[in-house]
């Protein structure tokens with residue numbers, strides 16, 4: 001299982017990268033679920049990643065950009081650096097399949113061809129006036145998108161697990177598996193949720209976090225101590241998975 005950490009600037013980027021995150025995700029947590037950072041920060045991150053890759057002969061992590069909801073996305077999607085692996089746009093107010101497909105088309109047309117558009121579903125879709133996650137996953141699969149992010153729109157501390165419930169989340173995991181979708185589970189996820197997920201056969205390919213990696217809450221700064229705890233836990237999980245695969 002990979003892990004993603006949302007960062008707001010170059011300082012947090014370097015900190016997260018030093019703890020071995022798989023995906024560094026740029027977003028401004030003070031402004032909403034998927035609010036973008038200043039595109040200049042994307043450019044700096046792309047340069048930093050390129051110098052890190054040159055020094056170590058490999059890219060240790062991938063970069064991801066949050067583009068905001070529709071109106072932000074239209075303004076900034078074309079500024080995402082081509083070296084970013086992923087970008088995502090929030091689906092709020094897209095309450096029909098046609099609206100959502102149009103949103104994805106508009107984003108894909110603006111992004112560099114090398115940047116993969118990730119489909120976003122909100123666990124609290126009623127608050128965001130958008131389609132439920134099951135429909136988003138199905139539509140993404142039909143459109144040939146390979147990745148989905150499940151997150152919360154309202155950042156009040158209600159976790160995705162609480163918004164959807166374990167049983168519904170398990171069915172969503174089964175749906176993702178059957179459609180071959182690589183998905184990230186986010187939305188006030190805490191370290192203590194990991195056991196609960198595994199015990200219930202909820203097996204996202206990636207866990208996305210912000211609040212649980214911060215000093216106090218998701219709008220405060222990333223915490224070295226929290227990142228170390230996550231890094232140690234994810235490292236152990238990867239070692240167990242590698243042993244299982246080998247045996």
Ligand SMILES: O=C[C@H](O)COP(=O)(O)O
Nearest residue numbers: 006187188208210211218
């Ligand atoms: O994409 C990941 C999100 O930034 C998760 O943020 P959160 O853990 O504070 O809900």
